[in-house]
Amino acid sequence: MWCHKLLHLQSSLQKLMKRGYIGQALHLSNFKSLFSLSIHWCHTASKCVNCTWHQHEDHLEIQYASIVMRFDYVWLRDHCRSASCYNSKTHQRSLDTASVDLCIKPKTIRLDETTLFFTWPDGHVTRYDLDWLVKNSYEGQKQKVIQPRILWNAKLYQQAQVPSVDFQNFLKTNDELKKFLQNFLLYGIAFVENVPPTREHTEKLAERISLIRETIYGRMWYFTSDFSRGDTAYTKLALDRHTDTTYFQEPCGIQVFHCLKHEGTGGKTLLVDGFYAAQQVLQKAPEEFELLSKVPLKHEYIENVGECHNHMIGVGPVLNIYPWNKELYLIRYNNYDRAVINTVPYDVVHRWYIAHRTLTTELRKPENELWVKLKPGKVLFIDNWRVLHGRESFTGYRQLCGCYLTRDDVLNTARLLGLRA
Ligand SMILES: C[N+](C)(C)CCCC[C@H](N)C(=O)O
Ligand SMILES: O=C(O)CCC(=O)C(=O)O
Ligand SMILES: [Fe+2]
Known part of the structure; x- marks a missing residue:
């Protein structure tokens, strides 16, 4: 069991390194903290009526209704609709995306009815309605056409x-x-x-x-x-x-x-x-x-x-x-x-x-x-x-x-x- 987890962690780390998320100079202390976090995350899976999620090292997997969605953590922080991050009148982002740590991960995730709450390391809270996530996820978009058309001869x-x-x-x-x-x-x-x-x-x-x-x-x-x-x-x-x-x-x-x-x-x-x-x-x-x-x-x-x-x-x-x-x-x-x-x-x-x-x-x-x-x-x-x-x-x-x-x-x-x- 542990051995399996460790292998999984190693390959995830390699992936992260390849994708450039983790610098070449990965110190042992950093490695340790990543290690312990990852082990913890692999065990974190919460359930509600029809929503399950799983915190992977480099993404969050959500199963809701009949769709499986995968979200990058930076994406989840970047699309925060809170008043300090997003102007809902103009539909423009106030958050400076470049200020988000590229290795960011939520400290906690909690579900209340159909809203997911993410608490980030600095204490900021992001909330997403599950239906909003479905509508705006890659997996949701992949199945849709932008422009319905009737093709003809x-x-x-x-x-x-x-x-x-x-x-x-x-x-x-x-x-x-x-x-x-x-x-x-x-x-x-x-x-x-x-x-x-x-x-x-x-x-x-x-x-x-x-x-x-x-x-x-x-x-x-x-x-x-x-x-x-x-x-x-x-x-x-x-x-x-x-x-x-x-x-x-x-x-x-x-x-x-x-x-x-x-x-x-x-x-x-x-x-x-x-x-x-x-x-x-x-x-x-x-x-x-x-x-x-x-x-x-x-x-x-x-x-x-x-x-x-x-x-x-x-x-x-x-x-x-x-x-x-x-x-x-x-x-x-x-x-x-x-x-x-x-x-x-x-x-x-x-x-x-x-x-x-x-x-x-x-x-x-x-x-x-x-x-x-x-x-x-x-x-x-x-x-x-x-x-x-x-x-x-x-x-x-x-x-x-x-x-x-x-x-x-x-x-x-x-x-x-x-x-x-
Ligand atoms: C329509 N109008 C006469 C202004 C321009 C015609 C452009 C014709 C050109 N061979 C093309 O196909 O773009
Ligand atoms: O003359 C026409 O009916 C069309 C010519 C044409 O192709 C054009 O103007 O773009
Ligand atoms: Fe033409």
């Missing part, structure tokens, strides 16, 4: 019969704005109808949701096939599916399109749910999904036309996922603007091309393509972090206006309306 989207919202209602009522944002968050696209076909009304509409993100293309842009800028968008050519501004370190979050005029043929808009396609890749070839989420790529925009001189570079993988729950949050896909690949060796490059081909095959499946003809009055919002857009070639005079929105501010509006975002 053309048929699924059409069957969902997502209603468009009306411009006047949208401006007047928060309910309508909320309905719009809910659909936008779920599907990554949304339409507003009966918008007067002017740049001013489009701007007003955009400002109801968010701050407009000004870029090298201006605040509100207004474009025809006049070659005024050094990009194929300003031609009559077809454009394959892509996301915009992949060459920004943070690609624009939302794109707004309003076709103000089109006298001619063609010019339909193509929409493809990039997350649906990525999901297919994950199911069919998980290692390819992983590669697409790991290999960093550069995208670049070089422009020297008239007065416009720009050179933009953005770096990031095609698929961006949250590491703790593997949730996809951003797809960066633009074969036109992808720059030279020089961030990985040749063998990885080849595997990347295979993975890129698998994704492209999914993105190009006709059943995944949603085609819409934009008409004056009908404004389209696209989640540029999720849904790819493209267009058919066209003839005649076609005038499009629109803007980009700041993603943070769209999500801000959504959260203020009570939506999960």
Whole structure:
């Protein structure tokens, strides 16, 4: 029994040393105190109706309801919600984290109903409600998605019969704005109808949701096939599916399109749910999904036309996922603007091309393509972090206006309306 404990203690110490928590010069006296504490802790386990905890050398293990959570001791001290450590009005930390001993451990732990009380060596008391811990633990977060979504192909989207919202209602009522944002968050696209076909009304509409993100293309842009800028968008050519501004370190979050005029043929808009396609890749070839989420790529925009001189570079993988729950949050896909690949060796490059081909095959499946003809009055919002857009070639005079929105501010509006975002 003792022998077993000692071995356990030794390996824990080694772990701590490896992680740099214990300095190289570990004096015998320190060792002794750590030794005695650890032995004591291994025997400390308290029980209540449905909560058990166990003090390990380097973390606290709590079992509550059906979840096992592990907390670092510094974390437990750092997140103290007491009045001297945390301002509950501003939700800001007052505690100076750097003043916390990295080897800190609670002197005592006590449970009262559903509140855990920690007394620290200096006498300070921290209390946590068990449900707060569940909600805020890594183990709790790992099982949750940040953004619930409905992934779609053309048929699924059409069957969902997502209603468009009306411009006047949208401006007047928060309910309508909320309905719009809910659909936008779920599907990554949304339409507003009966918008007067002017740049001013489009701007007003955009400002109801968010701050407009000004870029090298201006605040509100207004474009025809006049070659005024050094990009194929300003031609009559077809454009394959892509996301915009992949060459920004943070690609624009939302794109707004309003076709103000089109006298001619063609010019339909193509929409493809990039997350649906990525999901297919994950199911069919998980290692390819992983590669697409790991290999960093550069995208670049070089422009020297008239007065416009720009050179933009953005770096990031095609698929961006949250590491703790593997949730996809951003797809960066633009074969036109992808720059030279020089961030990985040749063998990885080849595997990347295979993975890129698998994704492209999914993105190009006709059943995944949603085609819409934009008409004056009908404004389209696209989640540029999720849904790819493209267009058919066209003839005649076609005038499009629109803007980009700041993603943070769209999500801000959504959260203020009570939506999960
Ligand atoms: C929308 N607007 C016409 C302003 C810009 C077009 C940018 C096109 C660029 N190739 C990209 O994908 O980022
Ligand atoms: O002309 C269109 O419909 C869209 C062109 C495009 O991809 C863009 O402006 O980002
Ligand atoms: Fe585009």
